[in-house]
Amino acid sequence: MSFTSYIQYAAIKSLSKLYGKEFSENDFQVNETKPEFTGDYTIVLFALVKTLRKSPEALGNELGEQLVKDNPAFFSGFNVIKGFLNLLIADERLTQLLKENYQNENFGKKEKTNKNVMVEYSSPNTNKPLHLGHLRNNFLGWSVAEILKANGNKVVKTSIVNDRGIHICKSMIAWEMFAHGDTPDSTKEKGDHFVGDYYVKFNDVYKQEVDGLMKSGKSEEEAKKEAPIMKKAQQMLFDWEQGKRDVRDLWKMMNEWVYTGFDETYRRIGSDFEKTFYESETYLLGKDFVKEGLEKNILFKKDDGSVWIDLSEENLGEKLLLRSDGTSVYMTQDIGLAKQKFEEFHLDKSIYVIGDEQLHHMKVLKEIIRKLGMPFADEIFHLSYGMVELTTGKMKSREGTVVDADDLIDEMVATAEQHTKELGKVNDFSEEELKELYETLGLGAMKFYLLRVDPKKRMIFNPEESIDFHGFTGPFVQYTYARIQSILRKTGIEETEISLNQLSTEQLLPLERQLIIMLEKYGNILSDAANEMNPSLVAGYVFNLAKLYNSFYTEHSVAHAETEAKKQLRLSISVMTAGVIKSGLQLLGIKVPERM
RNA sequence: GGUCCCGUAGUUCAAUGGAUAGAAUAGAAGUUUCCUAAACUUUAGAUACAAGUUCGAUUCUUGUCGGGACUACCA
Secondary structure (H helix, E strand, O other): OOHHHHHHHHHHHHHHHHHOOOOOHHHOEEEEOOOOOOOOEEEEOHHHHHHHOOOHHHHHHHHHHHHHHHOOOOEEEEEEEOOEEEEEEOHHHHHHHHHHHOOOOOOOOOOOOOOEEEEEOOOOEOOOOOEHHHHHHHHHHHHHHHHHHHOOOEEEEEEEEEOOOHHHHHHHHHHHHHOOOOOHHHHOOOHHHHHHHHHHHHHHHHHHHHHHHHHOOOOHHHHHHHOHHHHHHHHHHHHHHHOOHHHHHHHHHHHHHHHHHHHHHHHHHOOOOOEEEEHHHHOOOOHHHHHHHHHOOOEEEOOOOOEEEEEHHHOOEEEEEEOOOOOEOHHHHHHHHHHHHHHHHOOOEEEEEEEHHHHHHHHHHHHHHHHOOOOOHHHEEEEEEOOEEEOOEOOOHHHOOOOEHHHHHHHHHHHHHHHHHHHOOOOOOOHHHHHHHHHHHHHHHHHHHHHOOOOOOOEEEOHHHHOOOOOOOHHHHHHHHHHHHHHHHHHOOOOOOOOHHHOOOOOOOHHHHHHHHHHHOHHHHHHHHHHHOOOHHHHHHHHHHHHHHHHHHHHOOOOOOOOHHHHHHHHHHHHHHHHHHHHHHHHOOOOOOOOO
């Protein structure tokens, strides 16, 4: 039981003892005590004042005395200021926590449950390489999956690859017209970039053709329809759907190029998937329920034969599910896939990591599934995240302002290399060790930068700030870890275990108490992060922990502590801090270096 | 037009209705015979505006002003 839960529980008992009434945890709040007051935890009394008709002072003193009396091993004292009852945790309770957990690698994590959760993330298109926005998605999805695991869930990570449609046909046409047989191998280019370049080429030619047609008197609408290259792409999509052999072969070949490129990037950033869906295999899903929905009068047919659902009661308007020619749309396959996911993986919950521009789409999806009477409608969750914008405005592929993922990673790793060389602390490292360190630091900085913000909010990507390795950053936290490891190496603690019965019984110093209390909170942070699906809580926590440890580090010596008992105490605090930092960063997909 | 989201230090981000609104960075001033100065310490600086709800509002409600997303027989 966490400290806050225990305090809540203890207060409920003491209150009913004092006043002969039943109380619940909703009757009062337990907060951390603000640093400017004496105490560790604070019970806010205002809400109780009303029901008990007592002055805050009297209530606080009575409850404080009772709590200390009832829980002498937990509380060592209290004070009352205005409506706030500040409680002090006993030193013995804090050292006990240390003794029990300082080496526990699973500290803060929850018991395994049988909950099956799917996290769908990444889900790229195969016509162009990944960019900054995809990175936010990948880091977020991966991290949320790990956080859910740490809270006991069984998690299936999945991605649905958008491998068919007009967009990939555009790249294919442009390649046929302009590549003269070039391949990623022949040009030594990464496959996804190679294919992406032909997508850009398509758009360039298309634009020229449209301009040309408009100059010869066509309206913009006409010009866009009649541009020859667009007609070719549409014909190719048609041929693809007919299963035309050479088109399918070309499609397969170019997608393979892209997958090879994606795999390289995924490996580097650590994205992984237990299951990959391909849209080419799922796009026909969902047609069966259309029939069913029509029979049940949940869906309706218009005169031209197209099938719709009316969601105007839900304020979502009408939504098309089958075109007049009988082909399905994105929504239709999404419904089919949702069903397949739940059935194939026996899911309790299905999470979609998708940008907030699809809020409407996901709302409609959920609502249709509910109307169709599928039992899992309420277990579909859209984890929507905000767009990543640049300081200069939005990223637009057409204007070439997109930040490419691979370029960005290279830049971050290069920055790590530059800083490391300037500081010259690891000159004895081998080439491989150095390379690994640069990756650890560069990716650590980037992941931390993108995960430290509440996912729901839009965020601004500032290139200068993102390559900063000081302050609220990944390397800052990694540095604290490395320094602790250095202490442990120098004191030889890896070989000889800390003698716990020798732990200091002297009064804990403020920074020692604060650190232990902060470490204790890790479990609560993990459950909050899982409930809110919000890795930024973990990022903020490990940063604050590192910061507090750094103050402790400058203020008090560990290796040369005043007494042997103090040394043992501080060593155990250090070991536990390093463990929690490692564990927390791991949940963000960030590795820790032994030295940096 | 309609639906939804967002306005907090110069900048980028925090703050389950609770105490004097926190960090980081940029600015100013310091700390290295001693466990890694990628660190630490001190300092200055903000709730868009106006009403309301109440013991108490950055948080809830309404309005105004600014910014954004969505509103395809595209995926």
